[in-house]
Amino acid sequence: MFRNSNISSHFWKIITFLILISQFWCATPVHVEKRTTQYEIRKFRVPVDHFNLVNNKTFDLRYLYNDTFADKSDSAPIFFYTGNEGDIELFAKNTGFMWELAENLRASVIFAEHRYYGKSLPFGDNTFNDTSNLGYLSVEQVLEDYGKLIQSLLANHRRPVIAFGGSYGGMLAAWMRMKYPHIIEGALAASAPILQFNGITPCDIFSKITTSIYTSYSKNCSTNIKNSWNLFRTYFSKEDGKKELNAVFKFCDPLKQEEDLNHFLDYLNDVYENLAMANYPYENDFLSPLPANPVYQFCTLLEDLHVDKELLLAMHKAISVYTNFTTTLKCLDYKSAFDTTLGGMAWDIQTCNQLVLPMCSNTKDTMFPNAEWNFSKYSDDCYKNFKIRPELNDITFRYGGKNLKFTSNIIFSNGLLDPWSGGGVLETANNDLNVIIIPEGAHHLDLRSSNPADPPSVQAARKEEERIIKRWIRNYY
Amino acid sequence: MFRNSNISSHFWKIITFLILISQFWCATPVHVEKRTTQYEIRKFRVPVDHFNLVNNKTFDLRYLYNDTFADKSDSAPIFFYTGNEGDIELFAKNTGFMWELAENLRASVIFAEHRYYGKSLPFGDNTFNDTSNLGYLSVEQVLEDYGKLIQSLLANHRRPVIAFGGSYGGMLAAWMRMKYPHIIEGALAASAPILQFNGITPCDIFSKITTSIYTSYSKNCSTNIKNSWNLFRTYFSKEDGKKELNAVFKFCDPLKQEEDLNHFLDYLNDVYENLAMANYPYENDFLSPLPANPVYQFCTLLEDLHVDKELLLAMHKAISVYTNFTTTLKCLDYKSAFDTTLGGMAWDIQTCNQLVLPMCSNTKDTMFPNAEWNFSKYSDDCYKNFKIRPELNDITFRYGGKNLKFTSNIIFSNGLLDPWSGGGVLETANNDLNVIIIPEGAHHLDLRSSNPADPPSVQAARKEEERIIKRWIRNYY
Numbered sequence: 016m017f018r019n020s021n022i023s024s025h026f027w028k029i030i031t032f033l034i035l036i037s038q039f040w041c042a043t044p045v046h047v048e049k050r051t052t053q054y055e056i057r058k059f060r061v062p063v064d065h066f067n068l069v070n071n072k073t074f075d076l077r078y079l080y081n082d083t084f085a086d087k088s089d090s091a092p093i094f095f096y097t098g099n100e101g102d103i104e105l106f107a108k109n110t111g112f113m114w115e116l117a118e119n120l121r122a123s124v125i126f127a128e129h130r131y132y133g134k135s136l137p138f139g140d141n142t143f144n145d146t147s148n149l150g151y152l153s154v155e156q157v158l159e160d161y162g163k164l165i166q167s168l169l170a171n172h173r174r175p176v177i178a179f180g181g182s183y184g185g186m187l188a189a190w191m192r193m194k195y196p197h198i199i200e201g202a203l204a205a206s207a208p209i210l211q212f213n214g215i216t217p218c219d220i221f222s223k224i225t226t227s228i229y230t231s232y233s234k235n236c237s238t239n240i241k242n243s244w245n246l247f248r249t250y251f252s253k254e255d256g257k258k259e260l261n262a263v264f265k266f267c268d269p270l271k272q273e274e275d276l277n278h279f280l281d282y283l284n285d286v287y288e289n290l291a292m293a294n295y296p297y298e299n300d301f302l303s304p305l306p307a308n309p310v311y312q313f314c315t316l317l318e319d320l321h322v323d324k325e326l327l328l329a330m331h332k333a334i335s336v337y338t339n340f341t342t343t344l345k346c347l348d349y350k351s352a353f354d355t356t357l358g359g360m361a362w363d364i365q366t367c368n369q370l371v372l373p374m375c376s377n378t379k380d381t382m383f384p385n386a387e388w389n390f391s392k393y394s395d396d397c398y399k400n401f402k403i404r405p406e407l408n409d410i411t412f413r414y415g416g417k418n419l420k421f422t423s424n425i426i427f428s429n430g431l432l433d434p435w436s437g438g439g440v441l442e443t444a445n446n447d448l449n450v451i452i453i454p455e456g457a458h459h460l461d462l463r464s465s466n467p468a469d470p471p472s473v474q475a476a477r478k479e480e481e482r483i484i485k486r487w488i489r490n491y492y
Numbered sequence: 493m494f495r496n497s498n499i500s501s502h503f504w505k506i507i508t509f510l511i512l513i514s515q516f517w518c519a520t521p522v523h524v525e526k527r528t529t530q531y532e533i534r535k536f537r538v539p540v541d542h543f544n545l546v547n548n549k550t551f552d553l554r555y556l557y558n559d560t561f562a563d564k565s566d567s568a569p570i571f572f573y574t575g576n577e578g579d580i581e582l583f584a585k586n587t588g589f590m591w592e593l594a595e596n597l598r599a600s601v602i603f604a605e606h607r608y609y610g611k612s613l614p615f616g617d618n619t620f621n622d623t624s625n626l627g628y629l630s631v632e633q634v635l636e637d638y639g640k641l642i643q644s645l646l647a648n649h650r651r652p653v654i655a656f657g658g659s660y661g662g663m664l665a666a667w668m669r670m671k672y673p674h675i676i677e678g679a680l681a682a683s684a685p686i687l688q689f690n691g692i693t694p695c696d697i698f699s700k701i702t703t704s705i706y707t708s709y710s711k712n713c714s715t716n717i718k719n720s721w722n723l724f725r726t727y728f729s730k731e732d733g734k735k736e737l738n739a740v741f742k743f744c745d746p747l748k749q750e751e752d753l754n755h756f757l758d759y760l761n762d763v764y765e766n767l768a769m770a771n772y773p774y775e776n777d778f779l780s781p782l783p784a785n786p787v788y789q790f791c792t793l794l795e796d797l798h799v800d801k802e803l804l805l806a807m808h809k810a811i812s813v814y815t816n817f818t819t820t821l822k823c824l825d826y827k828s829a830f831d832t833t834l835g836g837m838a839w840d841i842q843t844c845n846q847l848v849l850p851m852c853s854n855t856k857d858t859m860f861p862n863a864e865w866n867f868s869k870y871s872d873d874c875y876k877n878f879k880i881r882p883e884l885n886d887i888t889f890r891y892g893g894k895n896l897k898f899t900s901n902i903i904f905s906n907g908l909l910d911p912w913s914g915g916g917v918l919e920t921a922n923n924d925l926n927v928i929i930i931p932e933g934a935h936h937l938d939l940r941s942s943n944p945a946d947p948p949s950v951q952a953a954r955k956e957e958e959r960i961i962k963r964w965i966r967n968y969y
Contacts, residue, residue, distance in 0.1 A: 066543045153544070163889070
């Protein structure tokens with residue numbers, strides 16, 4: 016459950032982050048962002064089970080539609096966002112690059128909602144009430160949803176369709192191009208960890224990259240974090256230490272049980288990972304509001320190597336970059352991070368059927384505590400929670416893992432400041448695939464709207480992406 | 493129902509043909525055929541529904557296994573026959589080329605049985621008793637069965653896997669390579685009408701090619717057939733004419749009702765199509781035993797243009813080439829062709845879910861009676877029979893129709909004496925696909941064992957196929 020929740024929270028929090036950061040954008044006078052994210056909300060009827068023609072059940076898939084940029088020649092490109100784990104409106108509002116490019120290339124813009132998220136619930140309010148309803152939550156069903164929606168939008172016209180997606184949405188965009196190349200002309204898969212699966216990528220890569228991001232700002236920064244885990248446990252183990260810990264951190268719910276301490280430490284784990292993912296060069300709102308370059312801000316507070324009470328105080332101050340940047344919060348609510356939202360539950364189910372992303376860490380190579388990857392326990396937890404046993408190798412069996420030489424017209428972009436880049440495609444398998452590395456980029460920064468603070472590498476990446484997408488469209492015509 | 497049955501019978505009878513022709517092979521001293529078709533019969537457990545991880549039901553897929561040719565290096569090629577609509581042992585015994593090639597290239601040989609056929613029944617004896625059991629009979633489930641079986645056979649060794657298939661089996665081999673190129677290195681798709689679908693290939697192509705085969709032997713041959721349909725109806729319409737018709741044809745069940753006449757005419761329709769498909773250059777056993785070059789034999793009996801009673805007598809004599817070549821049959825059993833076998837039922841279901849192959853004919857361009865393609869009626873018949881509505885465009889949506897430029901390493905071979913060649917791939921979409929035309933070939937003649945009577949074009953085709961497959965294997969290593 017821990018690993019599962021933890022993995023889930025990476026993805027889910029990035030969405031929450033996207034929601035929150037959008038508020039920042041709205042407060043900033045970036046004209047393009049405000050003007051372009053206008054859309055109609057539409058519905059498209061899809062089968063609950065695309066693979067069983069005896070099952071006649073259907074439901075409404077929600078999608079967003081903007082046709083203001085496209086010319087009326089019936090041949091304009093379609094930019095299609097392959098929605099991932101969340102309400103589709105969040106992605107529409109936080110994928111500014113796609114809107115900017117649509118205006119440049121006169122494309123229609125579609126954002127399709129992923130089944131089981133947002134308002135696209137196959138069984139309405141009962142969607143999550145019955146285990147048998149969960150069997151249709153799979154990558155293959157989602158790709159079919161999107162393919163059929165595209166076919167209906169095309170209405171037999173010849174128009175090039177480009178798929179866009181970030182994170183899990185980028186995985187879907189890439190897989191869509193692999194399996195339906197006759198429908199999708201090309202795909203921009205931003206920060207898509209399609210190799211973060213069993214037997215392909217070591218389970219500790221995520222924690223290693225996260226560690227190296229902190230170390231790159233200052234060696235002492237990651238060492239302090241590394242030393243803090245035992246410090247917290249030592250303080251907690253004694254009655255007066257526990258009191259001091261509670262006093263320093265001002266928890267909304269003071270640590271009492273061992274379980275509380277573990278919750279808090281898991282929360283810190285997520286804080287460090289989320290700070291790294293959202294390590295953008297401008298102020299942004301993540302789970303709490305963040306300064307520009309939040310890891311740098313965090314690490315400047317841990318420049319010296321501390322021990323004991325000094326380390327405790329320094330850690331509290333540093334963590335406040337994440338938990339209380341606005342200095343308006345009265346107490347630290349480490350428990351709310353573990354609330355399960357609707358979207359979060361669908362994601363937990365996906366990590367329990369196909370999307371098993373092995374994660375582990377060790378104190379030797381990383382700043383994190385030891386946490387081994389134990390699939391057997393992982394599987395048991397899934398069964399306990401959802402009556403589902405994960406298929407460890409399902410995705411690799413279907414999509415080929417590293418064996419990408421047979422596919423074409425996919426851009427795999429990855430930021431080196433993104434912990435997920437370790438599971439991304441960093442080497443091209445043939446001349447028809449493009450790998451774009453963004454040294455100064457955090458999690459799919461390239462998909463976001465242009466910003467004056469953008470580093471040169473993401474500006475260059477967007478230009479290259481535009482050049483390639485233009486070529487795909489030209490070749491299509 | 494008529495069209496459905498009719499379509500089904502094309503495929504099904506070709507299998508029956510394969511069974512029967514195998515008796516011919518066994519009677520003929522062709523050493524290779526006898527020696528090589530030895531195999532173990534094995535079972536492999538597969539999920540009933542590969543796409544629903546909540547559904548835990550499984551069943552045993554049957555497959556045939558021969559490892560006598562392969563060297564023991566753990567890197568020998570695997571030749572994998574993607575079983576089609578029938579008992580897998582029939583295909584093993586009638587795909588001699590694959591065995592010959594396996595011996596030459598030291599490959600393991602696998603023949604996998606298609607679910608819902610032979611002994612691979614997902615719900616055992618109840619498989620066809622309940623409509624809800626029919627929902628897992630689909631191309632996608634079959635490809636998953638084969639993919640998972642291959643993975644288990646590979647057991648993590650690196651071995652090139654080549655798929656082989658004829659007719660619908662060839663379609664599966666091609667689709668397998670399209671969707672699982674990381675598992676299948678290449679595919680020989682022999683006489684695979686993957687373009688015989690709505691909106692791609694005209695529905696009358698099959699009847700036109702069949703007609704042209706007869707016309708190529710003699711113009712009068714197809715004209716006599718064309719004229720005979722009305723003749724039979726005219727004779728049947730009068731009491732003494734009906735008597736004469738029954739006397740000339742010696743039916744086991746004399747024609748009494750209009751329904752009997754229609755059965756007989758449908759039967760004739762199939763006879764002409766089957767004669768064309770099995771138009772092999774050596775004696776063979778189809779629904780009844782056939783001489784070498786049966787269309788030629790048939791047409792030599794219709795060299796003159798006949799009318800009235802003369803035409804009736806000539807037609808009877810010509811049809812006897814098909815119905816009574818051995819001259820041992822006492823009466824003509826036109827009704828038995830419409831008996832539904834177990835395999836036949838599964839095929840009928842497939843033509844009612846995904847494999848909708850539009851067929852039509854008209855008296856202007858063909859020797860066949862007018863028969864329009866009426867999907868609405870077709871769909872109603874499917875619903876009446878199986879409570880299933882066909883998805884007219886399902887296959888093209890998934891596999892791209894003519895849009896093959898994204899795929900590679902598939903040989904599409906087609907014989908020009910084969911009515912199914914009209915729905916085959918006759919032009920290559922890129923340099924990584926191969927099209928082999930066999931002017932003197934009937935339905936997937938190239939997959940059969942070498943025979944002294946083989947025309948040069950099929951000998952050349954097999955050589956070219958071997959050369960290409962060798963290259964795939966070489967490139968793999």
